Amino acid sequence: MKGWLFTLPWTLGFCAFFAYPLAQSALYGFSNIRLTAAGRKISPVGWDNYAYIFQRDIYFMERLRDFFVNTLFSLPVLLVFSLMIAMMINQKIKCKGLFRALFFLPVVVVSGPVLNMIISEGAASIPIIEQYGIYGLIENFVPSMIAAPLTYLFSQLVMILWYSGVPILIFLAGLQKIDRSLYEAALIDGASAWVAFWKITLPAMRGMIVINAVYCIVFLASSEINEVIALIRSAMLDPNIGYGIASAMAWVYSLSVALAIGLAWFLLGRAPKERATHAVILLQRRGLDAIRR
């Protein structure tokens, strides 16, 4: 009973401004909405809106595909970069706090209107890449299927690195939980730093990698410069397309994002072999704790 009381304000707000609008938009996805002087006219059309998206709309499916291909390419870059930075910050160096703050800074800056302006002024691209004609090089030597996302990756590199603030923090949290004496033990057994990374750090970071992958997908999918969202937004206000179809688009998009997250979870989260090593590490850790006590 007390529980209900505590959640009441949150539940009320959530229902009014999230759950109910969500249900409403699901309903709109199956209807045709016309805004007239007399008010909204809603007529049910069944699956027509979805049929329109999949069969007649030329832009939406293309952008949706582009988004997922681009995410597929930028996600590994983002994850590897964040892990590298997190590992470097986690070393015993001076001014640790300062570096942590610096890498988190873009999260504070690069949001909302500021981000739009930086992009529109072209400050988020690297001039050297264009100067040396790397795009041309890529397009000449790489099959066009991969070339497009590759050029996208290069053009978005700066943005992708700016996004790394939160993933770095999450990785840092994971790294700090690894017992340092594990590395010590590995070192005594003759393992190089390289081997220690693959055998200790990476298996221990598996959970964090999954969390980060999910976070990054959600972040990229709902970022303000996302082209699919821009398309849905413009479709919403376009009298030829209308809110019904735009709602259907939003649902198709959301469901595909959820699918992508499920896929990432499935691919990265489950690995029986690695789990075994993790268990070994846990056992070792417990043993060490026992010895210390």
Added chain:
Amino acid sequence: MPKKKRKKARSAVTINPAGFELGQLKIYAYIVPLALFMLLPIVYIFNNAFKPLSELFAFPPRFFVSRPTLDNFASLAKTTRQMVTGLSRYIFNSALVTLAVVVFTIIISSMAGYAFSKLKFKGKNALFEVNTLALMFVPVAVMIPRYLVIDRLGISDTYFAHILPLLAMPVGMFLLKQFIDQVPDELIEAAKVDGAGPFRIYAKVVIPLVLPALATVAILAFQGVWGNIETSSLFTTKDSMRTLTFFMNTLVSANASVAGQGMAAAGMLVMFVPNIILFIILQSKVMNTMAYSGMK
């Protein structure tokens, strides 16, 4: 405390030296350029605001300002002085709305997070699942239905229209619940034995322990509301009820003229100042958020 002992033991086995050594140089060689790279957006904002028009439109665009002026700020001030609605009104609106959203989001989310984490009640899991699902949803999808809700509640053109829709922040609730999960049950049991009710436990035990997480949620909530244009453009019709962000944004889009760009650059810096102040105040707390999550 065994914790202290453990810390001592750990520092005894660390390989790294306490002071500065040559071996660290290698790491600095990587990390310093990258850190500077992270500073670029801020450097850019500052430089841009002080660029004279000729430099703003220079091609190829230059990153650093060579002849800084205050022209952009002057033209911004001049434009705002000619406005029907004074700048102070927008600032007041923004400050009020931002403050209300941040404070209430923290209260509401932490209360809900506490209940979801530590209290037992019917439908708890189902409700939390719905919240997790909502995390993945595109905000655009609920734009118009939200407008309809606001319209039906009769709160459009009031401050409530700015504040209420932003209070239900699924990410904030989710984060706080995860952190409150880490608070040991024994602590709460002990408080219960001492005769504390659920509210007392929430206020005196849980909240002090998750302060770092609250700081993180505060920053997230602040960003959600400070940069928000939607509530102003959709839920209000009167100019006097709109926020500073909305006003700055209209400056950029309405004055597509040459002078508009200069004003936009100056406005960007003005808009950015609260962000950086809040970050400086809360940064140590945010950084600790993750470290505290290792609470055992």
